[in-house]
Amino acid sequence: MFIIVGLGNPGLKYEGTRHNVGFDVIDKIAEEYHIAVDTRKHRALIGRGVIDGFRVILAKPQTFMNLSGESIRELVDYYKVDEETDLIVIYDDISLDVGQLRIRKKGSAGGHNGIKSIISHLGHDAFLRIKIGVGEKPRGYDLADYVLGHFEGEDKEKMEEAYEKAVQAVRMALHGDVCEAMNQFNRKG
Template identity: 50%
Template structure:
């Protein structure tokens, strides 16, 4: 069983904001593989299904970004998920150009409060993550991550979902190295 977690904020007013790109990724994955994400469980909205022969749980934590771990920890405990090999977290990244992605096997929160909360509650930073670029902040960080994309950036983010899906498939195949080699390219501005 694999846990695929997309980070975001639950209220409709946050739909389409930079911070909710993790939710958008879960939506894209669920559409691609026909997995309905509509069941409430452990402070999240989840969907269970099969991707490339692997049992998966797609998750959108409903705890708000800064408390994402309050959903992730109970799910990893209940389903006996090893975060280092059976979980991937998808989040926004303000240090990447819009639409670029970066795959990592482990690492720090990089200033991301959702990742920070997951790391604190799990007691480890050793879990894979896919970070989706939402553009660098040139002012107020909160206004930036809770803001929406212009038309050009919206297209870039929509196009990045294909890369995210590809990275998730490689993760499920146990080949994060291939995902990093394929998707961690030099920044496209």
């Protein structure tokens, strides 16, 4: 079994924001594989399903971004998965261009509070992550205002393509093709 988590903030006012791209990818996966993500459990909205023969739990933590690790710790413990091989975390990254993907098997939080929380609750940084670029904060902007802002124009289109690529990357990871996914998606442009 795999746990696929998209990070974000619960509530209508956060829908479609840069900080909620993880939720958006989970919604895309759920739609494509007909998985209802509507059960409240482990401080998350979850859905159980099958992707290419692999049993999966799709999860959108409802703890707010900065406490994501609390929900993920509960999920990992309850389903008894090896977080180094069976956990995939999808989230936004301001150090990447809009729509660019970067897949990593481990690493630091890079200033992302949701990832800091996960690393703190798991006690290590060795879990698969799919980062989706939301673009660098413009000079003079407050970081919180920027990541809680919405995509517009061309950026919206780039993000739709990025969500499709993220779904492909998840499928590749389920099949054990993480290195191939990294080679395919970690390129710029």
